């Protein structure tokens with residue numbers, strides 16, 4: 001009987017190890033360890049043995065059974081791994097193939113730049129306000145201390161609808177409209193389109209966009225204008241940029257200042273972009289002229305404030321080195337998709 | 340303006356290098372660059388009339404560099420004969436000509452100018468003509484006072500009349516062109532004919548010639564606005580008109596006349612006759628303004644000492660008497676208030692010396708602009724849906740509107756357009772988007788998915804209406820990969836629009852069949868109160884040369900904004916399971932998806948949570964209905980009963996055959 005057990009063990013181990021797949025392995029298990037197997041028969045026949053031999057043979061059979069079960073488990077693991085491997089193998093693909101899905105759209109570069117500029121002021125506590133683009137000449141000129149015969153008011157520079165209606169030439173009319181309706185303190189930014197009767201070329205577009213801002217309260221100083229616009233300029237162009245304030249002239253501010261930032265191309269050494277000066281003009285600003293306050297019924301002795309305005313195209317052009325303003329309104333996707 | 344450094348040195352004693360000088364002027368408010376040939380190019384800001392001369396710049400340098408001005412030397416010797424015996428002046432319009440001065444120089448010999456004068460004029464780009472004309476140009480450049488020399492022999496009756504032109508009066512100016520004058524224009528004339536367009540240009544009939552022996556030298560002060568209008572209307576600008584329209588110096592009118600006359604006598608021989616004609620409407624005196632030093636510092640946020648303030652003003656030529664500041668006449672055009680003085684002090688003191696601070700204020704506002712925020716949300720959602728934002732010109736041409744079947748007469752018209760293509764304000768955005776598609780398609784870009792959020796303009800009573808509009812146009816494949824073959828059509832863009840509306844909680848906006856000249860019939864829907872969605876009409880597509888399917892929508896964004904204003908509320912998540920039932924049916928063409936969904940919802944009532952179409956082939960459609968009771972688990976009995984009601988309703992009310 002002992003010999004018979006050994007023989008079964010040898011055959012079974014051979015069958016297990018040579019099983020090529022999980023089916024053959026299962027066949028081997030049924031054949032050698034199943035209910036109808038020789039092995040089970042042997043176990044059943046243990047009762048016919050002598051009481052002395054019975055435990056010895058019993059132990060042998062159990063030990064062999066464990067050995068075979070162990071071999072079965074091992075073989076099964078090997079075969080399962082191989083099976084999985086085969087499936088993986090079959091599922092291999094070219095991972096470099098293009099992905100599926102819809103291509104995302106983009107925001108227009110001017111929207112992006114306008115948003116960036118606007119957000120800087122919103123974080124400083126400013127509100128957003130808007131005004132009409134087809135504006136009354138009063139708001140575009142007179143209310144802003146621009147006299148009736150100023151050069152900007154003639155039909156060569158401004159687009160008119162009729163005698164008193166025109167396409168606003170700047171976003172500054174929003175100042176007058178807001179101040180007419182509300183009392184200080186006020187901190188406002190006004191984004192929008194403006195129009196000039198300019199023949200289009202690489203740096204002129206008859207339509208372009210501005211962001212206007214102003215702040216009015218008691219005790220606002222020119223130093224506050226400097227602090228605010230330095231903060232804006234450095235957030236917009238980088239903390240390493242130098243900022244300077246240069247005296248200038250606008251009818252609706254006094255004192256007036258042009259804000260220059262150190263050239264981003266040459267770092268202030270002087271190059272073609274900055275025409276050798278090392279500085280680039282990015283903002284017009286100034287303390288709001290007392291005449292503007294008077295026109296809206298504010299007491300210029302009590303209130304003071306500053307105002308500023310910037311061209312969004314210009315800022316985007318400077319930041320990205322775009323060399324033609326017309327690209328912004330042509331909407332060539334190869335241009336738009338670069339930003 | 341070109342400023343030769345050597346010439347400037349004759350007028351002000353500075354030690355700065357050209358580079359330092361240009362830096363000083365730039366940071367003092369006059370942008371300056373160094374030019375070749377030892378000159379500065381100074382950009383004169385429009386309010387600084389006084390800077391349109393070498394002396395004006397010299398004054399600036401003096402104030403900014405604390406350098407002394409060099410006084411002008413001139414020795415005028417008058418003959419015994421009186422000027423008044425040769426010329427009489429009559430000013431008929433004192434408003435347009437508040438001051439007219441003249442001198443007479445006799446027995447001169449016209450000749451080329453000496454080299455020093457030729458070179459001087461050359462250094463500012465003026466061609467030398469002769470020893471009389473050159474002197475007037477010299478004074479013009481150095482003092483900023485335009486002068487004119489007439490040949491006295493060509494002035495009839497020795498009489499100069501300053502009058503308005505007659506309407507339609509034709510004259511031939513020194514530039515050889517003929518001009519037709521209007522009666523708002525001022526001329527210098529003799530009793531017979533005009534001899535100059537006042538302040539703009541002399542006429543050929545009275546110019547100094549090689550045989551001229553007596554000249555009448557004119558130096559005047561003309562009305563700024565009048566000269567500006569004349570120069571603009573005649574499209575004629577000269578070195579003179581540029582200066583008069585900004586305003587000249589009342590005092591320099593006389594100074595230039597005296598110096599000019601003396602120099603002509605010196606260079607051309609001859610004698611300056613005794614006395615000068617001076618016809619003026621009253622005398623002008625410096626205006627006096629009170630300056631409060633504490634106000635200066637309060638507004639600037641600076642700590643400038645009062646003595647430093649007055650020091651600056653003194654260097655700029657202002658008179659000081661305690662707090663009373665008198666304004667020199669050459670600054671009369673731009674300085675008349677305390678705030679103007681504050682600016683002068685600030686710029687000469689140096690903006691860079693004023694400390695940068697942050698405003699110490701509490702804003703009452705800090706109100707978020709919800710409309711602005713809404714616009715940004717819309718844009719962000721649409722880019723997430725695969726649409727790229729474009730921005731097109733708000734000005735269009737009649738052709739742009741006509742191509743899209745719109746009437747140019749409905750648009751706001753620009754009275755003085757630059758070109759016809761930009762003569763109207765757009766009434767709709769869609770035509771501009773079609774143009775963008777065309778532009779891209781002409782550059783081999785076939786897949787165009789774009790939107791614009793912008794204004795459309797409509798005529799209205801007082802001021803045109805400006806409405807925010809959202810428009811989108813799609814054509815081609817929306818996919819990253821060309822392996823995906825689907826091309827955008829009506830349902831694709833409807834999906835985009837549904838996503839947008841759903842994002843704002845608008846789930847039940849109805850899409851109803853509609854007709855419009857821009858869209859293809861049968862593939863167009865109207866969203867009540869919002870706008871239209873549809874495929875482009877083949878006729879319009881042909882106008883733009885577009886062969887592939889283009890789908891568009893255009894919505895009234897202000898209306899959409901109003902619809903989104905309701906606050907959305909939180910609903911608790913369902914506690915009980917839902918039960919689904921399917922219905923398959925054969926749907927005739929006249930019954931729409933919307934009709935079926937509406938009927939199912941109406942019949943099912945509150946137990947129907949959701950209905951959707953999940954299979955569709957020819958006229959066969961299958962709908963899944965999701966039932967849920969928020970308060971308890973639904974039993975089959977209840978669901979089956981409800982479902983049967985729905986089936987019956989569909990059969991009876993829509994005459995749809997149910998597939999069993």
Ligand SMILES: [Zn+2]
Pocket residue numbers: 263264265266267268269270271272273274275276278279
């Ligand atoms: Zn540079």
